[in-house]
Amino acid sequence: MAELQGLGAALSEAEKAGVEIVAVSPDPNEHSQLLAERLRLGYRFVADPDLAVTRRYGLVHARGGEHGEDVPRPTTVVLDRAGVVRWLWVSDNFQVRPDPNEVLRAVRAL
Amino acid sequence: MRSGWLAALSLLVSAGAIAAYALLLRVAAVRNHPEGYVAAFAIAATLAGLAVALGRRWYAWTALVLTLVLLLGGATFNFVLARIPVSPSNLHVGSPPPDFTLPDAGGRSVSLADYRGKKPVVLVFYRGYW
Numbered sequence: 001m002a003e004l005q006g007l008g009a010a011l012s013e014a015e016k017a018g019v020e021i022v023a024v025s026p027d028p029n030e031h032s033q034l035l036a037e038r039l040r041l042g043y044r045f046v047a048d049p050d051l052a053v054t055r056r057y058g059l060v061h062a063r064g065g066e067h068g069e070d071v072p073r074p075t076t077v078v079l080d081r082a083g084v085v086r087w088l089w090v091s092d093n094f095q096v097r098p099d100p101n102e103v104l105r106a107v108r109a110l
Numbered sequence: 111m112r113s114g115w116l117a118a119l120s121l122l123v124s125a126g127a128i129a130a131y132a133l134l135l136r137v138a139a140v141r142n143h144p145e146g147y148v149a150a151f152a153i154a155a156t157l158a159g160l161a162v163a164l165g166r167r168w169y170a171w172t173a174l175v176l177t178l179v180l181l182l183g184g185a186t187f188n189f190v191l192a193r194i195p196v197s198p199s200n201l202h203v204g205s206p207p208p209d210f211t212l213p214d215a216g217g218r219s220v221s222l223a224d225y226r227g228k229k230p231v232v233l234v235f236y237r238g239y240w
Binding site (some may be wrong): 007018019020021023024025026027029044045046047048052053054056057058059060061062063064065072073074075076077078079080081082083084085086087088090091092093094095096097100101103107110 | 139141142192194198201203204206207214215220225226228229
C-alpha cells in the first residue's frame with residue numbers, strides 16, 4: 001500500500017480526475033477499497049487472486065511471500081490515452097517502491 | 111569511561127536507525143534507501159569496536175556483539191532476502207501491455223480496454239496490505 005498512499009497524496013484533484021489508477025493485487029479488495037475511500041483516493045482495486053494476470057505480465061516473484069507463496073513483483077506502469085506504456089518501474093528489492101514524484105512526472109509528461 | 115560513552119553511542123545509533131526507518135517508512139526517500147539502515151549498523155559496530163579497544167568492559171563487548179548481529183542480520187535481509195530475482199516481463203515502453211479483465215471490489219469488471227482512447231492509466235501491481 002505504501003506506493004498507493006504516496007501517489008494519492010502527490011496527485012492534485014484535477015489530476016486524479018484525469019487519470020485512472022488501477023491497482024492489481026492478489027488480496028480480496030474490500031479492505032483496500034475501504035482504505036482508499038477513507039484516504040479519498042480515486043483508485044480502482046481489482047483482484048487477481050490466483051495471479052493469472054500478474055503471471056501473464058511476467059510479474060511474479062516466485063515463492064517471495066511470507067509463507068513461500070508466489071506474490072506480485074511490485075511494479076508501476078504509466079499508460080497513455082492510447083494504452084501504450086510510457087513509463088515503467090519494476091522493483092528488484094521488495095522494500096523499495098517507486099518514488100511518487102517520479103510517477104507524477106511521468107503522468108504529467110503524457 | 112570513554113569506552114562507556116562510545117558503547118552507549120553505538121547502541122543509540124542502532125536504535126535511532128531502527129526507529130527512523132520504521133517511523134519514516136512512508137517517506138519515499140527513506141523507504142527506497144534501505145541500505146541506509148545497514149550503513150548505520152556498520153557505523154554503530156565501528157563505534158562499539160572502538161569502545162572495546164579503549165576498555166575491555168562487559169558493556170563494550172555487549173554493544174559490539176549486538177551491533178554485529180544487527181549489521182549481519184540487516185545486510186543479509188537487504189542484500190539477499192529482500193532481493194527479487196530478475197525475470198523478463200511482458201512490459202515494454204512504447205508497446206501496449208496485454209489486456210485483462212478482472213473484478214473490482216464491487217464485483218464490476220475492469221478492463222484496460224475500457225480506458226483506451228479515454229484516459230491515461232497508472233497500473234500498479236502491489237502485494238496487498240503493504
